[in-house]
Amino acid sequence: EVQLVESGGGLVKPGGSLRLSCAASGFTFSPHNLNWVRQAPGKGLEWVASISSTTSYIYYADSVKGRFTISRDNAENSLYLQMNSLRAEDTAVYYCASHPPSYDLLTGFYWLWGQGTLVTVSS
Amino acid sequence: QSVLTQPPSVSGAPGQRVTISCSGSSSNIGAGYDVHWYQQLPGTAPKLLLYANYHRPSGVPDRISGSKSGTSASLAITGLQAEDEAVYYCQSYDRSLSGHVFGTGTKVTVL
Numbered sequence: 001e002v003q004l005v006e007s008g009g010g011l012v013k014p015g016g017s018l019r020l021s022c023a024a025s026g027f028t029f030s031p032h033n034l035n036w037v038r039q040a041p042g043k044g045l046e047w048v049a050s051i052s053s054t055t056s057y058i059y060y061a062d063s064v065k066g067r068f069t070i071s072r073d074n075a076e077n078s079l080y081l082q083m084n085s086l087r088a089e090d091t092a093v094y095y096c097a098s099h100p101p102s103y104d105l106l107t108g109f110y111w112l113w114g115q116g117t118l119v120t121v122s123s
Numbered sequence: 124q125s126v127l128t129q130p131p132s133v134s135g136a137p138g139q140r141v142t143i144s145c146s147g148s149s150s151n152i153g154a155g156y157d158v159h160w161y162q163q164l165p166g167t168a169p170k171l172l173l174y175a176n177y178h179r180p181s182g183v184p185d186r187i188s189g190s191k192s193g194t195s196a197s198l199a200i201t202g203l204q205a206e207d208e209a210v211y212y213c214q215s216y217d218r219s220l221s222g223h224v225f226g227t228g229t230k231v232t233v234l
Contacts, residue, residue, distance in 0.1 A: 035223070037169075044125060045161075045169065045212055047223035061222055095168055106223075107216045109159035109175070113168040 002026035002112060004079075004096050009117030016086050016121070022079040022096030022114055029077040031101040033108060036070060036081050038092035039116075048094070049081065052105045059106070064090075086121045093118050126151060127213050127226035134232040135203045143229045145196045145213035151224055153194035156216040160189060160198050163210045163228075172211070173198065200231070208233050 008020040020036070036048040049070040050059045058070055069082040079096050094117055097110035128146040135141040145158060152158055158176050161169040171180050176196065177189040186201045196215075200207055213226035 044228040045214075045225040047225065050223070059222055062220070106221075107156055109157070109171060109214065110161070110169070111171055111174075111180075113170065115168050 004098060004112055004114035006094065006096050006114045006117040009094065009119045011120045011122065012086055013123050014087060014121055017082070017084045018086065018119060020081040020083065020094055020096075020117060020119070022081075024077045024079070024098070027112075028101070030074040033099040033103065033105040034070075034072060034079045035097045035099070035110065036079075037095045037097050037110065037113075038090075038119075039095070040089075040092040043092075046092075050105055051079070053102075057105055083119070086119075088121050091119060091121050125227045126217055126220070126224045127215060129211075129213060129226040129229045131227070132230045132232065134234055136234045137203055137205065139203050140199060140201045141203060141231060142200075143198045143211055143213075143231070145198070145226045147194050147196075147215060147224075149194060150219040151194075151215045151217040152191065152196055154218055156218075158189070158191050158196035159214045161212045161214065163212065165209070169212065203231075203233055205233050207231055 006022045012018050035050045051070045067085045071080045096114045098112040099108035100111040133141045160173040162172045163169045173189040176191040188199045211229045217224045
């Protein structure tokens with residue numbers, strides 16, 4: 001089965017750090033550009049970060065730039081999001097989402113989504 | 124904050140047609156970037172509904188359609204069914220923000 005499975009969410013205090021992981025299975029991972037998208041409780045979708053298939057291109061939303069780092073390991077079929085200096089407004093369900101293979105990183109669409117992992121930032 | 128504006132809600136009786144608008148600007152939809160649409164059922168992850176303005180992925184029925192003109196796009200659902208009750212989001216690229224942008228989301232209610 002083609003799927004993405006996120007893990008690593010949880011409760012963290014303001015100023016703390018968390019590392020999210022996304023494991024891919026059922027498809028060849030390496031040609032796909034990958035993304036993190038989040039959704040605060042009861043709110044809409046917000047793009048967080050994107051990384052190209054070879055890691056040559058990385059982009060961040062202004063709201064997380066300088067605090068979050070996206071990375072991937074094609075050998076392990078995994079995507080990561082290192083989140084530092086967390087704030088209450090970072091509380092959300094974080095989804096990893098894949099573009100179709102070889103589709104443009106910036107103008108592409110989210111072909112496959114994970115089920116999401118909840119990050120709660122609270123003291 | 125979202126740079127693509129959608130109506131908060133639309134509703135229709137079973138069998139009717141509803142449309143959802145997605146209004147952008149000259150830095151995203153108006154710049155020629157494609158618009159994509161997602162459906163989010165309650166408590167689940169979003170699912171791709173339309174890509175590149177009007178293309179349907181495998182498994183999406185042809186009563187779902189999309190169009191784009193100028194700085195706006197729209198999604199139409201004909202023959203409305205109870206299973207269509209969900210929140211719908213448009214998405215594009217914004218060259219001023221150098222990133223992906225989503226619409227504000229529209230809740231579809233089947234009366």
